[in-house]
Amino acid sequence: MQATVAAVLAHTPTILIVLSILLGTVVISRRLRVVSAAGATRMGFPADIAALAGSVVFAVTILIGVSIAFAQGGWGTIASSVMAGLGFGGVVIVLAIQDVAKSYTAGIMLLYYRPYQVGDAVMIAGIRGVVTAMRLHVTVLRNQAGLLVHIPSNAINGSAITNYTRSGLRQLTFALTVPRNSPFESIIDALPRIIQGLPTIAAEPHTTASIADMQGALVVLQVITWTAAEHDDDGSCRTAVILAIDAYLGTLAPSTRVGSSVNQL
Numbered sequence: 284m285q286a287t288v289a290a291v292l293a294h295t296p297t298i299l300i301v302l303s304i305l306l307g308t309v310v311i312s313r314r315l316r317v318v319s320a321a322g323a324t325r326m327g328f329p330a331d332i333a334a335l336a337g338s339v340v341f342a343v344t345i346l347i348g349v350s351i352a353f354a355q356g357g358w359g360t361i362a363s364s365v366m367a368g369l370g371f372g373g374v375v376i377v378l379a380i381q382d383v384a385k386s387y388t389a390g391i392m393l394l395y396y397r398p399y400q401v402g403d404a405v406m407i408a409g410i411r412g413v414v415t416a417m418r419l420h421v422t423v424l425r426n427q428a429g430l431l432v433h434i435p436s437n438a439i440n441g442s443a444i445t446n447y448t449r450s451g452l453r454q455l456t457f458a459l460t461v462p463r464n465s466p467f468e469s470i471i472d473a474l475p476r477i478i479q480g481l482p483t484i485a486a487e488p489h490t491t492a493s494i495a496d497m498q499g500a501l502v503v504l505q506v507i508t509w510t511a512a513e514h515d516d517d518g519s520c521r522t523a524v525i526l527a528i529d530a531y532l533g534t535l536a537p538s539t540r541v542g543s544s545v546n547q548l
């Protein structure tokens with residue numbers, strides 16, 4: 284018992300030094316995390332990247348402090364073994380999740396350059412929709428069918444990105460209801476050509492028409508077109524499109540004209 288007490292007392296200064304270094308490391312690492320995140324924010328980095336930078340600085344500072352504490356305690360061999368184990372484990376983990384790591388790395392670049400933001404109408408990797416969420420590893424789009432599409436950041440990083448919102452374009456969507464016995468195939472073919480010819484309609488992307496729903500004796504067609512922001516603000520484009528659709532319906536059979544209606548969605 285006396286030998287144990289004597290050993291503890293003999294190592295007390297060393298233990299106090301190690302605990303002091305560990306405590307100081309925690310305090311310093313927390314402070315550096317805050318400073319790093321704030322510095323990244325001031326440099327113009329998005330909040331997600333700033334938070335990630337702070338976390339990385341925190342983890343690195345903790346590892347350095349633990350290594351110094353072990354070395355001061357005379358446990359240099361243990362510290363070296365731990366650091367070597369962490370290094371080997373890190374390599375194994377990176378190899379195992381390299382696809383995820385690539386996606387997160389690509390996400391950092393996307394968050395920094397910000398080619399789009401939440402609410403923008405875009406086309407990414409051939410998928411058109413509105414951005415509903417941006418995360419480090421994935422971007423979420425709501426496509427024209429209303430479905431949520433998750434696109435990995437590494438797939439986005441190597442594809443073309445078209446941002447219609449930043450180019451000053453706005454999407455207009457109309458629902459055209461016609462009787463089921465109408466020649467709706469011909470209507471689908473004719474409407475994009477008629478609407479695309481209006482002066483307030485953008486040349487790109489092209490107007491599209493498709494069947495959205497079938498409700499008993501009725502067929503609902505969805506018409507999507509694009510216009511410049513100034514034409515959408517005053518409503519002139521919406522009016523022109525509705526009048527063009529109405530004029531076209533006037534050329535069809537009476538049964539189609541009577542049973543048809545058009546609304547903006």
